[in-house]
Amino acid sequence: MSVSKNDIKYIQSLANKKFRQENGVYIAEGTKVINDLLNGYSKYVNAVYALKDWDDLALAKSKNVSITIVEPFEMTKMSQLQTSTSVLAVVHMDTPQLGSLPAGKWNLVLDGIQDPGNLGSIIRLADWFGIENIICSVDTVDCYNPKVVQAAMGSLWRVKIHYQELKQVLHNNMQLPIYGTLLNGDNLFKSGALKPGIIIIGNEGKGIRPDNLPYISKAITIPKYGEAESLNAAIATGIVLASCIGYQAQA
Known part of the structure; x- marks a missing residue:
């Protein structure tokens, strides 16, 4: 699967809070961040975009998440960091409910x-x-x-x-x-x-x-x-x- 221009524009739009809230998703980037996400919270992952030499490609495949291999110049366009990394993910927002706070905890x-x-x-x-x-x-x-x-x-x-x-x-x-x-x-x-x-x-x-x-x-x-x-x-x-x-x- 290859990344389209519309995909890139969509991911770029998620730098804006308004579009994040409208779509209920956000961007996470970097090998360490995505590794943590896949190991414990893969249910929140909507899609992964990675360079072909990304170290955790096998891990992502084992979690049955959507993976798109991209070229470095495409990752640079999608990345919201000053220095783009080898992987980013579109992640569903969590919406925890807040009740009364428990005694005995900070x-x-x-x-x-x-x-x-x-x-x-x-x-x-x-x-x-x-x-x-x-x-x-x-x-x-x-x-x-x-x-x-x-x-x-x-x-x-x-x-x-x-x-x-x-x-x-x-x-x-x-x-x-x-x-x-x-x-x-x-x-x-x-x-x-x-x-x-x-x-x-x-x-x-x-x-x-x-x-x-x-x-x-x-x-x-x-x-x-x-x-x-x-x-x-x-x-x-x-x-x-x-x-x-x-x-x-x-x-």
Whole structure:
């Protein structure tokens, strides 16, 4: 099977959030990403486009997914990365349902995260620390943005991502501790073992929006010892999760 001009145009269109949502699919690229996808989540794969020397061609054939062999110049046209790779897949979106969040588990709430790299890294961090749910405000960057998919790697398929009105989610889960990352919060490293609940990470520049502040039961902060103006949202998330979950594991 050869790739057509219409196929290429269709795949190129999926760089746009509107077309991704209309078609219910998105693009994943790269050998490591596609390997993870085929090994655990092949049911979501709509089609694979690969160079003839792609290492995992036999794996894809064993999963009975549609495979199209393309030329390097065709892959370059289809790729949504600065440097095209040897394989890409068109993947069906997952639509997990969000109910009440369970007690005894950590959950992440993202309030207006805009940078795709930050969101992708946060998804990987959630996967690393065993967090099952990330609840995003509706204005958070799309988790199926190509840069998010690339940064999240295979973690995108292991963490449930929900887009919701945060006020409603927080209101519905006030039985859980709700921690907000604020500059005037308590020193994270002196807070002791925190009971699992919800951690809110704010927008890269504006922080947590005022409407969500009343739901915070404890404000926490990463203490500053140097002269840096701020921390990258993903780095801050990693420090908070390492402190909260790591401390709990040792307690």
